[in-house]
Amino acid sequence: MKRIQGSGNQGPYSQVVIVGSWVYTSGQIPIEVTTGNVVGETITEQARQTFYNLQGVLAQAGADLTQVVKVTVFLTNLRDFAAFNHVYAEFFPSDRPARSCVQVAALPRDVTVEIEAVAYLG
Numbered sequence: 001m002k003r004i005q006g007s008g009n010q011g012p013y014s015q016v017v018i019v020g021s022w023v024y025t026s027g028q029i030p031i032e033v034t035t036g037n038v039v040g041e042t043i044t045e046q047a048r049q050t051f052y053n054l055q056g057v058l059a060q061a062g063a064d065l066t067q068v069v070k071v072t073v074f075l076t077n078l079r080d081f082a083a084f085n086h087v088y089a090e091f092f093p094s095d096r097p098a099r100s101c102v103q104v105a106a107l108p109r110d111v112t113v114e115i116e117a118v119a120y121l122g
Helices: 043-060 078-091
Strands: 002-004 016-019 022-025 068-075 098-103 113-120
Touching (some): 016 043, 022 043, 043 078, 043 113, 068 078
Antiparallel strands (some): 002 016, 068 113
16 A cells, blocks of 8 residues: 655645555645645636646556546535536546535535545556
C-alpha cells in the first residue's frame, strides 16, 4: 500500500491511497492548489476546478481519468445537477465510470461540489 500526502494544510488524511492496482482518491474540492483559495462562484467554475484537482491527484498515482471506474459526487444543491452533468461530460466524454451523486448539507470551505474517485491501474 502506498499513501500520497498532499501539500499544505489539507488535514490529517492522504490525498491518494494505492492498494495493488487500485487508486482511491480523497474528495477533491475547487481549491487552487498553490494559493489555497476557492476557485469560482458557479457550479460550472467550481466543478471544472475540482476535476482539474482530481486529475492532479490521479497523476500523482500514475493514473488519469480514463482509468476511473467509480466516481462519487457531493453537491450542496441538486438543482445544480444539470449544470454539473455538462461539466462532467467534458471530462468523461466516453467510457464513463459508474457514479453516485448525493446532496449534502455543507462541504468544506463552503464550496458547492466535492468529487472522489476510484481508478484501476491494471
